[in-house]
Amino acid sequence: MYTLNFDTAEFISKYWQQKPIVIKNAFKAFEDPISADELAGLAMEEDISSRIVKTETDDWKVIQGPFEDYDEHGDDKWQLLVQAVNHWYPESQPLVEAFRFLPDWRFDDLMVSFATPQGGIGPHIDNYDVFLIQGEGERRWKVGHNGEHQCRGGDPSSPLVDDFEPIIDVVLSKGDMLYIPPGYPHCGETLSLAMSYSIGFRAPSQQELLTELADSLIDNSAGQHRFTSSEEAASHGLVSQTQQQGIMDLLAQLATDPAQYQTMLGKLLSQNRFELDINPFEAPISTTDVKEAIEDGANMQRIGGLKVLSLEADTQVQLYINGEVVCAAGIEQDIIAEIANNHLLTQSQLQNWLNDQQVMTVLTQLINQGWYYFSE
Known part of the structure; x- marks a missing residue:
């Protein structure tokens, strides 16, 4: 301690x-x-x-x-x-x-x-x-x-x-x-x-944010809006200040639209710079197996260094883990918060969630990915 x-x-x-x-x-x-x-x-x-x-x-x-x-x-x-x-x-x-x-x-x-x-x-x-x-x-x-x-x-x-x-x-x-x-x-x-x-x-740099945002836009075929204007500069080779700002405002629009940046940001902030000791199951286990382990007295322990994050006012119900997205649709917000906040999911917590199929599905995914393991 x-x-x-x-x-x-x-x-x-x-x-x-x-x-x-x-x-x-x-x-x-x-x-x-x-x-x-x-x-x-x-x-x-x-x-x-x-x-x-x-x-x-x-x-x-x-x-x-x-x-x-x-x-x-x-x-x-x-x-x-x-x-x-x-x-x-x-x-x-x-x-x-x-x-x-x-x-x-x-x-x-x-x-x-x-x-x-x-x-x-x-x-x-x-x-x-x-x-x-x-x-x-x-x-x-x-x-x-x-x-x-x-x-x-x-x-x-x-x-x-x-x-x-x-x-x-x-x-x-x-x-x-x-x-x-x-x-x-x-x-x-x-x-x-x-x-x-x-x-x-550490916090992300502008370079890291822009790189991650560009990758996200490409992966999702988003960010296709182009600059338009109602007037043009009189000089052939001049880009006016108004147009410079208007073009750059396209980026500002992305940065103020949660639907465009939230998933990207959650993935970026949950990534680790160094290797994790991940040991996924060779043969995936079922939610039934997870329930039986919990009923037998198991806790669920997060592996060292793993980041499990949620975003306030997320436009989608998701957890962000190790740079990946885990769908948490149908799960109550207080349960999502407990998963994100606690390195150890205890018997008392897990027993309360046994009959919640959505929660059991997510917990099974966490185990199969090697992000969590059963502990006494």
Whole structure:
């Protein structure tokens, strides 16, 4: 059980997406949810995104996983980072749960790092919100102002930025936390063998929205309306300001019509950037099988990292799961909300739904897709 030791409402009001903050003792009696050896084991798996960052003279070298051995890296100046640990290691989910005071659609993943002394990743800027939680050991973090920062060495392809004047310079110990909004440069240096946890929250960019919208329009043969006007510019080669705006208003029309954007948006926001541990049934089971499992005492557990979303005032009754649409027609809104809000569907909930055929059909789909599994 991980309980945040600060006022989350005050945090959202004063700091969320506004400015960084250090929260000492953010978790009382913090315990690492995963050991260094278990993390190293995850980084050996092909499906799991991992990397080692080695600190060199005024530079950092990145080696992509998976990894078979770590001895060659020595006792200092490197760290192992594993993405989406919550997808593969269920014991880490309670730490993620502590941050559900923010909506699920924003949540990206739990990244875990094991770092040796002087290990770090160099000064960089993230385009998402991040909570950095310190486990075992100590790390020193510096955060700069969110102004203009040059790519390191003038190289536009570099993920790093030049050194900056810190507005925060702090050593984090077990249970401490640093929150950094998008756009603030930061860097960390390990002082002693350390486990650290990065909880990331991300929103779609304009580029991602337009790409997804274009794909949706093409897939549904929609968006066929063309620009028309009642007057034309006198100059042969001129596109008037009125016409420029009128053409671009075609996009604005799509963005204000829920029937055009809602399904696209639900699919986009429920997607994950990293692989999920999905294990669908080889031979699909029936709703009768699901009912029998529930009657025998089973709960239904969501796999790690899976996003299950609903849209307020949706023009269609749907759930959006892992970038796909699940029809929820005929299901009461409060039941849809329970499915979307709860990682675990308990016996008391499931027993109440046993005689609702539409609900049983959806639950059977969730099981057959490998998105949920029966648990005791």
